[in-house]
Every structure is written in structure tokens, then in C-alpha cells.
Amino acid sequence: MRGAVSIAVFIAIAIVLAWLVALPLWLGEGLSSPLAGNLLVAMMFTPTIAALVVVFFIEKPEHKARALGLVPLKPVGRLIGYLAIALILPIVLCVLALAVGALLGVFPADFLHFRGFEQITRMQLAEVGITELPMPIDVLVVLQFVNLIIAALFINIIPALGEEIGWRGWLLPKLLRFGPWPAIQLSGLIWGLWHAPVILLGYNYPGTPGWLALIAMVVFCTIMGGLFGWLRLRGGSVWPAALAHSSLNASATLFFLFIAANSSFDPLEANITGWSGWIIPLILLILVVSFGKFKPQAVSRKENP
Incomplete structure (x- = not known):
């Protein structure tokens, strides 16, 4: 009951x-408000506030850091391994989502010449008076992936x-x-319904x-949240899930690199947020659960606090 x-x-x-x-977005200019970026970031801390209230004022467990998933951080080898998976997996899934979307005809892709990315980049440079690309478009693509990893990590x-x-x-183990x-x-x-104020x-x-x-967001959150949950349970703490979430947020804009010139797409159909992008993550999640991996990693006595 408790x-x-x-x-x-x-x-x-x-x-x-x-x-x-x-609320200020609803009372003001919506997502076009100059406050939108800061408010969206502030909103991301509300689940932690809720968890802290429950842990410190209702449950009051002896090991509060463990109840919040902040520990254990060992064995170190296992943690590092799942952190590496957490960093790379969302990037791979986002790229594969675009490939599936292209195969299904819902994402206009250019995986070879990056003409859309070049077009977007030239337009952005033109706004500041630059008429030539500073380096070959292939190099700019590689740098975008470097920036993505930096953003995810830091x-x-x-x-x-x-x-x-x-x-x-806190919630998933419960x-x-x-x-x-x-x-x-x-x-x-x-998780999906929590996004309602901005969705x-x-x-x-x-x-x-x-x-x-909102339905699409719930489906998306169920699939990706399941994979984040797997990383949290098998990694032993919340840190792999947090890094995967960070990497996903950075990778979700990869469509800019691979979209064809003079093209657009419906985010309900393509990218990792669209139905075509859910296919591979869902298959992976089904495999994880089917093979009995959606459960906490066995903890030895040496790992107990």
C-alpha cells in the first residue's frame, strides 16, 4: 500500500x-517564446524533484542514493561497458531510423552527398555574410558527429x-x-503523458x-524508455540511462545531415520520433525482454554498500 x-x-x-x-508558454507565445528553451530544460528536473520528495519525506530509506539509482558504481568495468553502449546506441538507432524511413518512402534521404545538409549550412552561413563552406561537406558531417558526442557527454x-x-x-524499479x-x-x-504540456x-x-x-509520444517513450530501463537495470545505476537519454536528445537532430535538398518530412512518420523510427528499437526491446535481460544485474556481496 505504501x-x-x-x-x-x-x-x-x-x-x-x-x-x-x-504555464508561461501557455499564457504567452508558446514554443516561440524566448523563454521556451530555458523552461523546457527546467521542466526536465521535475521528475527528480518528485523522486526526492518521495524518498526523503515519505519512504525515508536508509540508502537514499541507492533508492534514487545513483549507486552502485561498481563493478567499474560493467558500468563503463554500459555507459559506452548508452552513448553509441541512440546514435545508431537514430541513423537506422532514417534509413528505415528512406526505405519506406517517408524520409527523403541523401546518405551519399549530403545535399540537404550542404544547402542548410550554406543558408546559415549566408546569414552572417559567408559565401563559401569553410571545409568539405564530408568533413563538416564528421564534425557534427564529434559535436554530438561532446554534447551527449558534457x-x-x-x-x-x-x-x-x-x-x-526511482520509478522503474518500483x-x-x-x-x-x-x-x-x-x-x-x-513518461509520455508527462510531456503533455509541451507536446x-x-x-x-x-x-x-x-x-x-500525445499518443505518438507515449508510444515513443514506451519503446525508448524500455531501452533506457534495460541500461539502468543491467548497468546497476541510473547513469547509463541518463547518458542514453542525453545521447538521444543530441542524436534526434541527425536528420539535418541526411535529408535530401529542398525536402521536408512529417515527424509523425519519420526520424526516431516517427512510427518508422520505432521499428528497430521495438525489435531490440522485444529481444531484450524475451532473453530475460530486463532485470537487475546479479549483485555480489562485494558490491553491496
């Missing part, structure tokens, strides 16, 4: 705080951790009592009816 109360309080705090943070990681301490650090698939589905539903304003799915965009 566990159900904790979960209910956590969900209520996270969702209410998210709406409060986003820039996006803090706000991503702000979400993951709540979703995968839901595992219902079994792997219910835990994945429930946590995905909660209904057009975030991620501009031009899509709000109800449909």
Missing part, C-alpha cells in the same frame, strides 16, 4: 510541476539526469513488481493534432 502511495505522489508532483513550469547529460533520476532511477512488460508500459505511459503546444510533432501527437 508503495502505491509513493508512486501516486511521485506522479502527481512530477506532472503538476511540469504544467506549472510550462552538455545534455545534466538535464537528462534530471529526468532519469525520477523515471528510471514498477518491476508487476513484471517486465507492465513496468515498461506503465513507465512509458507516465500539446506542438513540440516534437508540429502540425499534428494534439491528441495524436
Whole structure:
């Protein structure tokens, strides 16, 4: 009973705080507001606030850092291995999502010559009075991947951790009592609906009816949240999930590199946020659960605090 109360309080705090943070957007200019970027980042910390309230004022466990998923950080080899997977996997999935979208005809791709990226880059340079590319387009593409990794490791990681301490650090282990698939589905539903304040304003799915965009976000969060959950459980702490979330946020814009010139696409259909982008992550998640890997890694006595 106490566990159900904790979960209910956590969900209520996270969702209410998210709406409060986003309220200025609803009362003002929406996502075009100059405050939008800062408010979106601030909203990402609301799940951690909710988890801290529950852990420190309701549950009061002896090992609070463990309850939040911040420890253990050993064995170090296992942690490093899952951190490496967490960094690379979202990048691979985002690129594969674009490839699947191209095969299915919903993403206009140019994987060889990067004409769309070149077009976008030239337009951006022209705005500051530069008429020539500073280096070959192939080199610029490579540099974008370097920037992506830097962003994942050092820039996006803090706000991503702000979400993951709540979703995968605290909530997911609480839901595992219902079994792997219910835990994945429930946590995905909660995480997806938590995005409602910005999804209904057009975030991620501009031009899509709000109800449909919210359904798409729930599906997306269920699939990707399941993979983040696997990294959290097998890695032993929330850090791999946080890095994967950070890497995904950085990688979701890779479509700029591979889109064909003079083209556009519907984010409901293509990219990692669209239905064609869910196919490979869903297959991977099904394999993870089917092979019994969606559970905590066995912990030896030496690893106990």
C-alpha cells in the first residue's frame, strides 16, 4: 500500500510541476517564446524533484542514493561497458531510423552527398555574410558527429539526469513488481503523458493534432524508455540511462545531415520520433525482454554498500 502511495505522489508532483513550469508558454507565445528553451530544460528536473520528495519525506530509506539509482558504481568495468553502449546506441538507432524511413518512402534521404545538409549550412552561413563552406561537406558531417558526442557527454547529460533520476532511477524499479512488460508500459505511459504540456503546444510533432501527437509520444517513450530501463537495470545505476537519454536528445537532430535538398518530412512518420523510427528499437526491446535481460544485474556481496 505504501508503495502505491509513493508512486501516486511521485506522479502527481512530477506532472503538476511540469504544467506549472510550462504555464508561461501557455499564457504567452508558446514554443516561440524566448523563454521556451530555458523552461523546457527546467521542466526536465521535475521528475527528480518528485523522486526526492518521495524518498526523503515519505519512504525515508536508509540508502537514499541507492533508492534514487545513483549507486552502485561498481563493478567499474560493467558500468563503463554500459555507459559506452548508452552513448553509441541512440546514435545508431537514430541513423537506422532514417534509413528505415528512406526505405519506406517517408524520409527523403541523401546518405551519399549530403545535399540537404550542404544547402542548410550554406543558408546559415549566408546569414552572417559567408559565401563559401569553410571545409568539405564530408568533413563538416564528421564534425557534427564529434559535436554530438561532446554534447551527449558534457552538455545534455545534466538535464537528462534530471529526468532519469525520477523515471528510471526511482520509478522503474518500483514498477518491476508487476513484471517486465507492465513496468515498461506503465513507465512509458507516465513518461509520455508527462510531456503533455509541451507536446500539446506542438513540440516534437508540429502540425499534428494534439491528441495524436500525445499518443505518438507515449508510444515513443514506451519503446525508448524500455531501452533506457534495460541500461539502468543491467548497468546497476541510473547513469547509463541518463547518458542514453542525453545521447538521444543530441542524436534526434541527425536528420539535418541526411535529408535530401529542398525536402521536408512529417515527424509523425519519420526520424526516431516517427512510427518508422520505432521499428528497430521495438525489435531490440522485444529481444531484450524475451532473453530475460530486463532485470537487475546479479549483485555480489562485494558490491553491496
